[in-house]
Amino acid sequence: MLRTLQATHDRFTLKTPFRISRGERTVAEVITVTVAQDGFVGRGEGVPYPRYGETVEGSLAAIAGIAPAIEAGATRADLATLMPAGAARNAVDDALWDLEARLAGTSVAALAGRPEPAPLASAITIGIDTPEAMALVAARIADVPLLKVKVAREEAQAQIAAVRRVAPKPRLIVDPNESWTVADVVAWQDFLVEQRVDLLEQPVPAAEDAGLAGIASRIPICADESLHTRADLDALVGLYTHVNIKLDKAGGLTEALALADAARGRGFGLMVGCMLCSSLGIAPAMLLAGEAAFADLDGPLWLADDRPGGVRDEGGVLLPPHPGFWGARA
Known part of the structure; x- marks a missing residue:
């Protein structure tokens, strides 16, 4: 067996700036990993996220550090001991899944015992702006099944109301990205119900989410920044009704699949999300998204140019990528 691993830094310019409560992005910075063996090539992608202390340089260094082990034959099962959960491990894990499927002449879905990815309703995200500007965006997409609204604390109610006024039909996710307080969550319950919010995603900082204990929220609340791997689940029981599984947090599809099963076993509803990424980061997540109550996989839709076949x-x-793009028979 001759196996090689390569990791590169790729940049994808966004169509428009992406704004959340923590700042603005105009470029998606990703790590692309390829693992080649016996004439087959597996690919994976990870998005280093500063919120979790990750950088492109650090991720590339981490991958270089485990490259000899992968090239010597280390498997996906070995990755959990070779690397911590995060974007770097995600890129390697997903590349190994893709390679394994191609070597076996099958699909990742078949290997994982999951249904093949199918078309699904995925949230279309409206980034933070003035309420008026957000309403203009919402009016253009008012017929989609699911909207996600990024909000800042100061204008949150005006932003939500502006979007809901012009888009009364879609299900609605509100995402403050940790910018609210526990008191806000309590005080705004009636308003959230009036605006028919279907899910409130990570309203308070992860370090403060214990304050959600005992709140009889009338809106389902989803953990995002508070959840990375199975090790986090027990601490979230009684605080959240749903958990947002992102492969970049979990460290790849291997852990994400196990996390989904463990979360359901504890009674959590599932959301499957993503970072700003290309379709190579979304293809593995689509294996899980069909099982989730909410899918938020519009990362590639923000790109000026995605990877071909995405x-x-x-x-x-x-709609899933073209056959052969990732993890499937060509």
Whole structure:
């Protein structure tokens, strides 16, 4: 067996700036990993996220550090002991899944015992702006099945109301990205119900989410920044009704699959999300998204140019990549 691993830094310019409560992005910075063996090539992608102390340089260094072990034959099962959960491990793990499927002449879905990815309703995200500007965006996509609204604490109610006024039909996720207080969550319950919010995602900082204990929220609340791997689940029981599984946090599809099963076993509803990424980061997540109550996989839709053969959006329905793009028979 002759196996080689390569990791590169790729940049994808966004169509428009992406704004959340922590700042603005105009470029998606990703790590692309390829693992080649016996004439087959597996690919994976990870998005180093500063919120978790990750950088492109650090991720590339971490991958270089385990490259000899991978080239010597280390498997996905070995990765959990070779690397911590995060974007770097995600890129390697997903590349190994892709390679394994190609070597076996099958699909990742078959290997994982999951249904093949199918078209699904995925949230279309509206980034933070003035309420008026957000309403203009929402009016253009008012017929999609699911909207996600990024909000800042100061204008949150005005932003939500502006979007809901022009888009009364879609299910609605509100995402403050840790910018609210526990007192806000309590005080704004009636408003959230009036605006028919279907899910409130990580309203308070992860370090303060213990304050959610005992709140009889009338809106389902989803953990995002508070959840990375199975090790985090027990601490979230009684605080959240749902958990947002992102492969970049979990460290790849291997842990994400196990995390989904463990979360369901504890009674959590599932959301499957993503970072700003290309379709190579979304293809593995689509294996899980069909099982989730909420899918938020519109990362590639923000890119000016995605990878060829990637996912496509039709009115808020995300279509899987072309056969052979990742993890499937060509």
